Amino acid sequence: MKINELAKISGVSTRTLRYYDEIGLLSPAMKNDAGYRIYSQREIDLLQQILFYRALDLKLEQIKDIIHAPNFNVMNALKSHRQHLLEKSAMIQQLLQTVDHTIHTLQEGTIMSNEEKFKGFKEQLIQENEEKYGEEIRTRYGDETVDASNAKLRGMTEQQFEEMGQLEQNLFARLREAMADGSPASEIGNEVAELHKRWLMFSWKDYSKEAHAGLAAMYVADERFTAYYDERVATGAAQFLHDCIVAYATK
Amino acid sequence: MKINELAKISGVSTRTLRYYDEIGLLSPAMKNDAGYRIYSQREIDLLQQILFYRALDLKLEQIKDIIHAPNFNVMNALKSHRQHLLEKSAMIQQLLQTVDHTIHTLQEGTIMSNEEKFKGFKEQLIQENEEKYGEEIRTRYGDETVDASNAKLRGMTEQQFEEMGQLEQNLFARLREAMADGSPASEIGNEVAELHKRWLMFSWKDYSKEAHAGLAAMYVADERFTAYYDERVATGAAQFLHDCIVAYATK
């Protein structure tokens, strides 16, 4: 029986059979004068065993031992292989959990575990931006603006990111002060608008007073924006910030 | 920051960093006059993202897209990766089941599923042989005989195995005819004994009339042997076969 016949009845490629010969896993019974590999019934049977163990995902080296070592302990080999599979399975379950968590996080913007830290945080912010305001922003300013914004956010360094956070805290504080002061058109109200602009510039590629005022309008029109500031600063903060920005932008 | 520093704070090898540079996944910010790779804060951040995705078992090519393609859909990538993991997990569960089954089969010699086919069938037969008659045969003829028999059976080709099955069918048919004829010492009874001898030779290394007669004695003494023939041929078949063999062996 020549190599092609064996390949056909066994379902493996001729390359595979040559490779098995090369590594000494399955050698032909003989070679004829032309150097052709000639296989006999014995090799068919051996190949069948080989394919059985290969289907269990054992390494060819291991199979070689099982098949050719006269008193090889197959049971031990299988048990250790079983252990190996179990470990692999456990790892995949772990990976699945992490992937699921990441997907969920991207979708819902939930709280991150410490492990996911900084990177996860940035991704979440991008996602939140997109999901919550992406539609409005896209409608108002076009796709390019949003994508560029996300890309810029993505490209931020950790340091820049921290600066952005500090700036926002600063904004919150000044906003509270301005609200206590009473007038959005005051100097402190002006400062609030400027802080907001600087904060915005971390993710905006181009700034315009119109766009700034447009965003401010959303701050009072969209309850999610409103809630964000009202929760973090004080009730009415979103409205007050809006007023500051409008005063600043029309100044 | 030179390559060793980045390697140390990130926990990857310098080889890995050079490789990432080579494939364009993470290039240093610049190279100094000596050709040293110089990394900046930006690369630290990128590397962090890379390692996060790598931990999810994504291919570096995929990570490259995620990190560098400006509007790459991370969500889709993760979802397809999740699917991939699920499939891998299913396969491993499948493998575990097969391995467990194989281990169990080796241990207990239970019935095989069709999947395990020929190879499994041979193993099972050896196992059955051992379990059912191993003790008696070992006692009567010694371990060598049994082990050699099993080894011979194991070394049989599929073709030989089929021949053996056909021979047995033949034996059954002639046995029925001989029983109808009435006398175990007849010519047809003689033929039955010869067929049984040929059948036996598939697993016996050495044949002797004494051993053949000894086995025949077991055919009537041991209910498991008796049942085997009585079920497959006719009631009293084991006894009749015994008589044929004795007549043949003492002829």
Added chain:
DNA sequence: TGTTGACCTTGACGTTACGTCAACATTTAT
């Protein structure tokens, strides 16, 4: 100033189980 040692570079091989040519020999069919 020379030298040592730490650190850097590129280049290349090894890993696993084959797939995929390529160049050439042989067998089989027309």
Added chain:
DNA sequence: ATAAATGTTGACGTAACGTCAAGGTCAACA
């Protein structure tokens, strides 16, 4: 006789690095 099928060996490619090897660079110390 010739074309088609089938065989051979040889070599490269795959994924993500580990592991030398040969040689350049840099800071420190005698």
